Amino acid sequence: MFTSTFTFYKGEYDADFHALDDAIAEMAKAIPGYLGEESWENPALGLITNVYYWESMDALRQLMAHPLHQQAKQQHERWLEGYQVVIGEVVSMYGSLDIHPLAGRRVSEGQVRVSTSSERLNE
Numbered sequence: 001m002f003t004s005t006f007t008f009y010k011g012e013y014d015a016d017f018h019a020l021d022d023a024i025a026e027m028a029k030a031i032p033g034y035l036g037e038e039s040w041e042n043p044a045l046g047l048i049t050n051v052y053y054w055e056s057m058d059a060l061r062q063l064m065a066h067p068l069h070q071q072a073k074q075q076h077e078r079w080l081e082g083y084q085v086v087i088g089e090v091v092s093m094y095g096s097l098d099i100h101p102l103a104g105r106r107v108s109e110g111q112v113r114v115s116t117s118s119e120r121l122n123e
Contacts (some may be wrong), residue, residue, distance in 0.1 A: 033059025
């Protein structure tokens with residue numbers, strides 16, 4: 001399993017932003033391997049963080065390669081004051097939080113591996 005964490009400074013949103021954001025959200029949910037998401041906001045700093053969960057790197061790459069996602073990347077300066085994306089591999093999880101998007105899932109031993117530099121994401 002993988003996570004993609006998108007942290008950004010909120011800018012000015014317009015109708016174009018909301019339409020594109022909604023379209024990307026629907027498209028992402030339709031990708032086989034999409035597992036869920038969660039979001040936090042820090043109003044004092046103006047930061048928002050969205051964490052998306054993926055069954056595989058291939059599923060995440062489908063999102064990244066999609067024309068709607070590419071369009072948003074090209075226009076991010078219209079709506080965001082800056083952003084950071086972090087891609088991570090889930091190697092372990094535990095707890096009793098049954099409301100989490102990964103609730104009930106387990107990380108199999110075969111999924112734990114070390115990535116090499118040649119496996120970097122292509123943006």
